[in-house]
Amino acid sequence: xxxxxIILGAGAAGLMCAAHCGGRALVVDHARAAGEKIRISGGGRxxxxxxxxxxxxxxxxxxxxxxxxxxxxxxxxxxxxxxxxGIAWHEKTLGQLFCDDSAKQIVAMLLDMIAQAGAELRLRCxxxxxxxxxxxYHVSLDHDGRQVQATARSLVVATGGxxxxxxxxxxxxxxxxxxxxxxxxxxxxxxxxxxxxxxxxAPLSGVAVPARxxxxxxxxxxxxxxxTHRGLSGPSILQISSYWHEGEPVHLDLLPRTxxxxxxxxxxxEAGRRSLSRVLATLLPARLADAIAADLALPGNLADCSDAxxxxxxxxxxxxxxxxxxxxxxxxxxxxxxxxxxxxLSSATMESKTRPGLYFIGECVDVTGWLGGYNxxxxxxxxxxxxxxx
Ligand code: FDA
Numbered sequence: 001x002x003x004x005x006i007i008l009g010a011g012a013a014g015l016m017c018a019a020h021c022g023g024r025a026l027v028v029d030h031a032r033a034a035g036e037k038i039r040i041s042g043g044g045r046x047x048x049x050x051x052x053x054x055x056x057x058x059x060x061x062x063x064x065x066x067x068x069x070x071x072x073x074x075x076x077x078x079x080x081x082x083x084x085x086g087i088a089w090h091e092k093t094l095g096q097l098f099c100d101d102s103a104k105q106i107v108a109m110l111l112d113m114i115a116q117a118g119a120e121l122r123l124r125c126x127x128x129x130x131x132x133x134x135x136x137y138h139v140s141l142d143h144d145g146r147q148v149q150a151t152a153r154s155l156v157v158a159t160g161g162x163x164x165x166x167x168x169x170x171x172x173x174x175x176x177x178x179x180x181x182x183x184x185x186x187x188x189x190x191x192x193x194x195x196x197x198x199x200x201x202a203p204l205s206g207v208a209v210p211a212r213x214x215x216x217x218x219x220x221x222x223x224x225x226x227x228t229h230r231g232l233s234g235p236s237i238l239q240i241s242s243y244w245h246e247g248e249p250v251h252l253d254l255l256p257r258t259x260x261x262x263x264x265x266x267x268x269x270e271a272g273r274r275s276l277s278r279v280l281a282t283l284l285p286a287r288l289a290d291a292i293a294a295d296l297a298l299p300g301n302l303a304d305c306s307d308a309x310x311x312x313x314x315x316x317x318x319x320x321x322x323x324x325x326x327x328x329x330x331x332x333x334x335x336x337x338x339x340x341x342x343x344x345l346s347s348a349t350m351e352s353k354t355r356p357g358l359y360f361i362g363e364c365v366d367v368t369g370w371l372g373g374y375n376x377x378x379x380x381x382x383x384x385x386x387x388x389x390x
């Protein structure tokens with residue numbers, strides 16, 4: 001089978017590229033259905049972009065790499081596409097755009113587009129071997145027990161990262177990158193909950209609070225924090241997991257919009273006979289207030305607490321520093337941080353600088369977005385950069 005372009009991976013980036021690249025294109029994937037991560041994303045409604053998308057919302061060893069692609073295909077370009085296809089959408093919070101009805105509409109839109117473009121989609125295809133003979137790429141496929149050979153001038157690798165192996169994620173993109181002499185940056189699970197020893201937060205499981213969270217060397221995020229059976233989760237925690245390194249505590253402000261010392265001091269002068277946990281319960285969910293009061297082990301009423309003690313309590317609320325044991329890993333991580341080094345790729349086209357005709361797009365590249373629609377925007381934008389060059 002001869003093609004102009006073979007695209008490995010029928011996820012967000014692969015489908016978007018196939019819909020726009022023109023020529024004879026083949027898209028192959030080992031999954032039973034295309035765009036499975038799109039389908040389950042955003043709680044089934046797909047947070048397909050973010051109106052505030054900026055290069056600063058992405059992590060990469062080269063923070064400039066994503067600029068060109070992101071500038072040339074913006075969130076509003078994708079919004080136009082979605083609107084043209086009659087998909088209703090809304091902004092939930094913080095610029096995050098979701099489908100009103102279902103993420104399946106985004107998958108259906110992309111599949112319609114690739115059918116219109118005349119691209120061929122082959123699912124349930126195992127990729128056995130990829131090689132280059134000096135002028136064409138050859139891909140050996142195993143399709144329903146049959147060996148199939150496909151060749152093309154260009155090969156686009158869009159097989160994503162390692163997150164959620166149960167959904168078919170593999171490290172294929174990294175293997176192909178290595179095979180063709182590309183470097184990889186360190187990869188690890190990101191946008192992932194933290195685990196703690198001895199299930200210490202299990203009694204608080206289900207408690208959610210607005211919080212300001214920060215890892216040692218990262219920005220802070222004002223979003224919800226959720227206590228789970230295994231540890232800490234919620235958007236603020238997922239965000240900082242991308243900046244966290246093993247052995248470091250995280251910094252959590254449980255009352256980001258309140259001056260805790262001032263609140264405790266005024267409670268002491270107004271009702272000094274109340275216990276600390278009762279006062280904390282006016283500021284935080286009761287179960288969390290009880291746990292913090294028990295943890296601080298302060299005797300007596302508020303009236304017995306000196307200013308120094310109130311400062312100590314306030315510090316616990318504004319800069320709590322729990323030490324995660326680890327993360328839930330690729331099993332639940334929304335993305336893989338790191339990947340194919342951008343050093344070897346053109347930022348304008350995503351093409352290999354050393355292997356003409358070889359492209360890497362989407363999550364497999366060392367460009368990782370924040371939570372909130374940024375990773376899909378990178379998938380669309382990097383796919384378009386490659387598609388326009390193919
Ligand atoms: P993607 O993973 O989408 O596609 C890769 C494709 O390659 C898959 O179809 C896979 O089957 C195939 N493949 C892999 N290995 C293969 C092999 N060896 N052989 C053949 N095929 C192979 N982002 C966002 O912006 N907004 C959101 O709401 C969410 N929500 C979300 C929820 C959950 C639960 C997860 C896990 C992730 C998200 N994300 C997200 C992240 C987003 O899904 C992710 O960044 C993009 O899907 C990446 O697109 P890619 O096309 O690069 O990879």
